[in-house]
Amino acid sequence: MHHFRQALLRMRQGDSDRDIAAARIMGRPKAAQWRRLASEHGWLDPALALPDDEAIAAALGSPRKASTTISSLEAQRERVSGWVEQGVSGTAIHAALKRQHGWAGSYSAVRRLVADIRSQLPPETTCRLDFEPGEAAQVDFGAGPTLVHPDGQPRRTWAFVMTLAHSRHQYVEFVWDQTVATWLGCHRRAFEWFAGVPRRVVIDNAKCAITRACAQDPTVQRAYAECAEGYRFKIDPCPPHDPQKKGIVESGVKYLKGNFLPLRSFRDLTDLNAQARTWVLDEAGVRCHGSTRRSPLALFALEAPLLQALPAQAPDLGTWHRVSVHRDCHVQFERILYSAPFALVGKTLWLRATDAAVALFEDYRHVATHPRGQRAGQRVSVREHLPPEAQAFFGRDRVWCTGQAERIGPACQALVEQLLADRILERLRAAQGVLALLKPYGQARLEAACARALAHGSAHYRTVKTILATGADLRCDTPAPTPAVYGHTRFTRPATELFAELTPTRIPHPQQDLLH
Structure with missing residues (x-):
């Protein structure tokens, strides 16, 4: 539009089409066409005011020419439009058309039709979320390298990443699983790493944190709710299928995979975590962040005093599980048996497991507490839990x-x-x-x-x-009287008397001495 206004201004000053083309405003044919159009609207008169951009655009009309090419998939446009709105890829649409509708065309026709449909859809808009210092942290898991597990088998590791939303400073820990106990332990070590607690933790809908995902009323894991209460932070789960709400940590996980893991070797999980901590402090923490244009550690120095203080005594984090009392008065947890009162046989209890102990609850009533078993098959029993006859x-x-x-x-x-x-x-x-x-x-x-x-x-x-x-x-039995005749036995001789009669020259024979 600027070029048309400049050309019109020069035409009012008396410049020819050749002069306008020499000034590289537009070519001579286009200048001639624009001169005729301006003359029709009376815009060449220097005494009149220049028209505004809207009037010029209306006079020029649409710059695009209507396409006269009709797609070979025009009959399937409505069906393909529905698939595009559902987010189906072009290759999947091409395969479905061949499989379900017998279409024999090329993928290029599908690609052109999909591009035309998407051009007519309203554009997707977004906005960047800003966070105050100490306001929020975002948490996510990412796939890590495969290492040899202590049981001797190769197993994939998982990277737990917590990123402070304001400074972008990270806590990274590689673990073997994504269980509730691992999730809680990683949170504790992350808060100790930052020496503070953010007021809000933005998470995904992982099963270790959210038992029922919902945009309005999600259900939080009982153990994770106790963790949030103990550390005084609020849980903020993302709506289902909307991971962009925690895009900061998503980018952090991507940065970890692209800049830390490649071209490195790790002996074991301990070595992997040691290298990750060094990388966070020496490389990731001092880089110029693409969004903040500051280094994460420099911003963290300003954010750290605004984090909530750690509790004076660390909360006792435990995981909750539903268990049944079997007929032998024991419940089973992780292949270890723990006794429960015999009156509860057949009932379902809540089991709360920490690193050191296992506690049993009937709803809210505490039933028993045992030390945590150490090996599979172990039986941890209290004799008073058994029936009276068994006791x-x-x-x-x-x-x-x-x-x-x-x-x-x-x-x-x-x-x-x-x-x-x-x-x-x-x-x-x-x-x-x-x-x-x-x-x-x-x-x-x-x-x-x-x-x-x-x-x-x-x-x-x-x-x-x-x-x-x-x-x-x-009865008081008395011994029977012994006759006097049996007072001295005839055939009983003491050994001294027996061996005294033996002469030194004769060797005694046992059988002969017995007969004698």
Whole structure:
């Protein structure tokens, strides 16, 4: 439009079309055409005011010529328009037309039609979000390199990235998984890295943070809600399918993948994280950021005092899980069994797991707390959680039997110790049976029965029970009198007398001495 106004001004001054073309304003044919059009509108009169741009544009009309070429896909325009509005790519549209509608044309025809349809759609607009110092941080996961896991198998790592929205300073940590426990631990270490907490954390709708994604009413993981409460920050999940709301950290993850990971080698996860921390401080933190035109560390020096202070005592971060109490009075978590009161068998409880302990809750009521198990298959039990009969069964061990027998009397203690000392047969139940006779017969009779059984050399449960059942422990038996004739045995000689008769020259023979 500027060229047309300049040409019209020179025409009013008396310049010819050749002069206008020499000034490189427009060519002679175009100048001649513009002179005729200006003359028709009376714009060549120097006494009149120059027309405005809108009047000139209306006189010139549309500069584009209508295309006379009709696309071979014109019959499919409506269908293709629907696919384009849904975000389907051109190659997928071309394949669908060939597969579903038998179209044999080239991809170029599809590309031209898609371009024409998109040119008629309203343009996409966006706006940049600005954040005050200490206002927000954005968090995201990105794929990392494949390393050898401690179990010996190669496994992909994941990069946890938290970026302060104002300064663009980052915290980067590579982890093996994206579990809730890992998510919470990364948040704790990130806040300690920044030595402060932002007022708001913008996240994606990952399952470790959001259990139900929704633009208006998302449901937050119970453990993550406790983390936010403990560190005093607000959780701000992005609407579903709208990752641009956290575009700062998205760009940070892309920058990490493009500038840190290539052309580097890592021994293990520890070496990977050590190199990442050095890269953040020595390279990423001192670069001139493309958006702020300042280095992240320089801006972080201004933002750090405006972050919220860390709590005096770090919150006890734990993960919540739904578990069922099995018939053996135990719940299972990560292949480790933890006991629960027998009255809760068949019910579903909440289990809260931290690094050191596991706690069980029935709704809001605390049920039990156990130390965290260390190996798969381990059984962490409290005897009081078992039914009374099971507690009695497991409580009557060897130590219990020995203590009970000692309180009854020395004879009972000797008999029980003899039962438990058997090196061939396990006789714990026999000892328990002997002690069970205390209730129906009393302490005195049981002690007397044990003494009588020991006197007869029959330390058995059935012997003690028979003595008590027949009342033999109540009889006072006296030994039968021995006749005087048996006072001296005829064939019994002491060894001194036997060997005194032997002469030194004779070698004694055992059988001959016995006959003699």
